[in-house]
């Protein structure tokens with residue numbers, strides 16, 4: 351009996367060690383690929399404030415919205431100039447395969463505005479925002495950035511907050527009303543009003559996701575394939591829902607906050623084991639970790655942030671991982687133009703230096719990283735072209751299914767097969783693909 355107990359304990363220990371150390375296998379050798387992914391959250395969010403003078407005469411501390419890094423008090427919806435400048439910076443940096451840097455803005459699909467004249471809340475969805483946020487030409491700039499292949503949107507949130515709490519607390523006091531009336535998206539306790547909190551109804555969250563995905567496909571012309579949850583807060587239930595709806599890439603798993611987990615050290619162990627277990631058993635999902643930080647406007651020394659990010663990039667490659675850079679929108683869209691200049695310059699500096707690192711990188715979006723990890727080959731729509739890759743050491747056939755062709759606006763009855771040589775990168779015009787595949 352005693353001996354059985356010892357064996358059981360030993361077995362559990364070995365199982366735990368295996369679980370703690372195993373990593374999912376990748377078809378490609380990421381040391382040789384030297385990939386950089388640029389993930390950026392909060393694009394499209396109508397907040398925190400519409401303009402530089404939004405807080406004038408209001409006591410924002412008395413509002414008690416919660417705690418944010420100080421720079422977020424001036425965070426604002428991007429404008430056309432921001433997207434145009436980002437496009438220029440990205441297009442000027444070309445990977446060693448000839449494909450320019452691709453940025454992955456993770457979008458918030460809608461917003462709520464309070465119309466004081468008729469005392470009602472109004473819903474807005476991309477590419478429209480409450481009237482406090484006029485952004486002439488913004489959507490044209492987004493479409494152009496997408497057409498140039500440097501802007502590859504993915505999904506972040508429906509609203510980025512719990513809509514019921516936003517509506518009730520946003521009007522609960524005179525101060526809250528004044529703040530809401532100016533189009534500021536903070537409200538009492540807003541930090542804790544998580545969009546995906548376990549207290550919310552499953553029906554509401556399911557409906558919000560379905561709506562967000564429909565809006566996404568309509569405005570960006572293709573389905574979303576990757577997601578980062580707002581405030582890094584989600585549970586296993588959300589992951590199952592996302593996967594059912596075609597969102598098979600989950601960003602920043604290591605940052606996950608799951609309110610259903612235990613607290614303290616047991617919670618940290620639970621989180622670690624949950625992550626390992628998910629990575630080893632959820633074959634239909636790809637979890638990507640943000641292993642490089644580029645948040646220069648939250649530091650007094652932006653140059654040091656860039657240097658650290660470069661060092662982290664190199665470290666990720668040495669470990670055999672793609673370098674996945676986290677860089678929030680607040681670095682590029684802000685009511686203070688000096689902050690915007692700092693953020694853009696840091697991105698420019700990072701990309702310039704990264705292009706000289708170890709022979710240069712290739713720039714990939716999440717879904718490309720996921721495809722290469724699983725199959726060794728990948729495709730991405732880039733404006734009027736497809737970027738096709740084979741990152742293995744042997745020739746491989748890339749298959750474009752009928753459903754995938756449909757997301758490029760091509761109608762066919764059969765999949766298209768394209769032979770790619772070892773290491774080949776092919777940029778194929780959609781018109782040429784149409785001819786090859788006999789598509790309409």
Ligand SMILES: [Zn+2]
Nearest residue numbers: 391392580581
């Ligand atoms: Zn966010």
